[in-house]
Amino acid sequence: GLDLQPKRAWWGRYGYVNNLGKFVLEPQYENAQPFSDFLAAVKRDGKWGYINGEGKFVIEPRFEDAYLFSDQTAAVKENGKWGFINRSGKFLIEPKYENAAVFRQGLAAVQWEGKWGFVNKLGEMTIPPKFPQVYFFQEDRCGAMVDGKWGFIDRNGTFTVPPKYDEVFPFRRGWRP
Incomplete structure (x- = not known):
């Protein structure tokens, strides 16, 4: 990715700074997210789009x-529902979910009927x-909650570690309860 980070200027707009803290992309956005896959989500005039490292809108x-x-896709919200777009802004998965998360290892968490x-x-x-709550897949495992307890599921949704923990955390090489 690019070594630029979003930063809020004293007057409230966001831009992007380099590793010396100098604005490279001037503060002009209502909100801004970090660069990922060489694109960054920014909010302008109440709507979100994506810019490249030169500050030009790609979407x-x-x-x-x-x-x-993440994984060449992004979750976006349109008309109150979440779907997924590719790097051209074309929908790969039409917006129909209550909520969504980023793709990790080819899978993305989506919320349907709660x-x-x-x-x-x-x-x-x-x-x-x-599942009432889930994390993301890492090393083909994912933290998932059932009846208020966390365990780990595989890519088929089967618990490989039973849900008996109060919380779970991702860590450098895998997951831990």
């Missing part, structure tokens, strides 16, 4: 909300929405 601001790019499940990049629900 014009048209979304109610937007997450960073529960979380996972979709692949074709929009297929690979793990049905049945």
Whole structure:
């Protein structure tokens, strides 16, 4: 990714600074996210779009909300629902979910009727929405909650570590309870 970080100027607008703290992209956005996959989500005139490292819009601001790019896709909100776009701004998965997260290891968490499940990049629900809370996949495992307790599921949604922990955390090489 690019070594630029979003920073809020004293007058309230966001721009991007280099590793010396100098503004490289002038503060002009209502909000800004870090660069990921060489694109950054920025908010202008109440809508989110994506810029490249030169500050040029690659995807014009048209979304109610937007997450960073991961695995060449980004979750965006349109008309109150979440879907996923590619780097050209074309929908890979039409907006239909209550909430969504970024793709990790080819799967993204999506919320449907209050529960979380996972979709692949074709929009297929690979793990049905049945969890009140989930994390993201890392090393083919994901923290998932059932009945107020956390465990770990595999890519099929099967618990490989039973849900018996009060909390779980990602760490450098895998997950830990």
